[in-house]
């Protein structure tokens with residue numbers, strides 16, 4: 001277990017204080033319109049990958065970034081990852097969107113690396129969780145892409161305006177599933193896999209084209225579900241299999257391109273292969 005330095009923690013204290021009022025003002029669902037947007041899924045304390053992606057974002061001249069949550073735990077640098085993300089957002093609050101993941105909750109964050117790191121700073125841990133409560137739940141990019149950590153809720157007549165910061169559970173915990181309807185996910189009580197029929201229905205009802213979500217680690221960086229109406233994205237490396245590839249996406253007009261990278265020695269390396277999707281009008 002690696003601990004953040006005293007200096008890093010002091011920086012964290014200041015960032016939490018400054019970011020709280022900004023997040024508080026944000027709605028549960030944001031409706032940003034950007035020209036060229038980077039989308040990043042789970043980072044889990046992986047500062048190296050975050051820096052690697054940010055360098056790429058600069059090279060690609062993106063004008064906005066959406067992060068899909070799960071910034072903490074698993075990796076050893078949760079505090080440093082949050083510091084970097086908060087400082088990015090403080091610099092440009094409108095074009096950096098930080099969504100909430102299921103690890104950014106009091107219930108889960110008490111059990112893993114993030115709380116270990118702050119074990120001697122209970123007040124800092126508490127303030128962090130108050131800030132996590134303020135994080136928005138979803139972003140609808142360019143009126144067409146539903147960005148979220150977990151998935152849609154899979155309830156009947158599901159509308160964007162019903163999503164609230166007070167009841168984020170389905171949106172930060174659910175997964176997609178292969179069968180129509182909903183099924184228990186195995187992640188715990190009240191957590192579901194949502195099937196293709198409900199994805200189609202949700203998109204149609206809310207006049208959207210695609211769901212992009214994180215939450216599930218997998219070996220390929222991306223996985224397409226439900227006739228490519230839902231893409232599961234993972235941007236760090238599962239610790240039991242660091243040899244797999246991870247991915248981040250760039251959205252430009254109606255085109256989405258997924259870029260892949262791998263761990264090579266102590267560094268990271270972009271792969272030649274990409275995956276392209278085009279939004280239907």
Ligand SMILES: [Mn+2]
Pocket residue numbers: 070101102103149172214215216
């Ligand atoms: Mn998650």
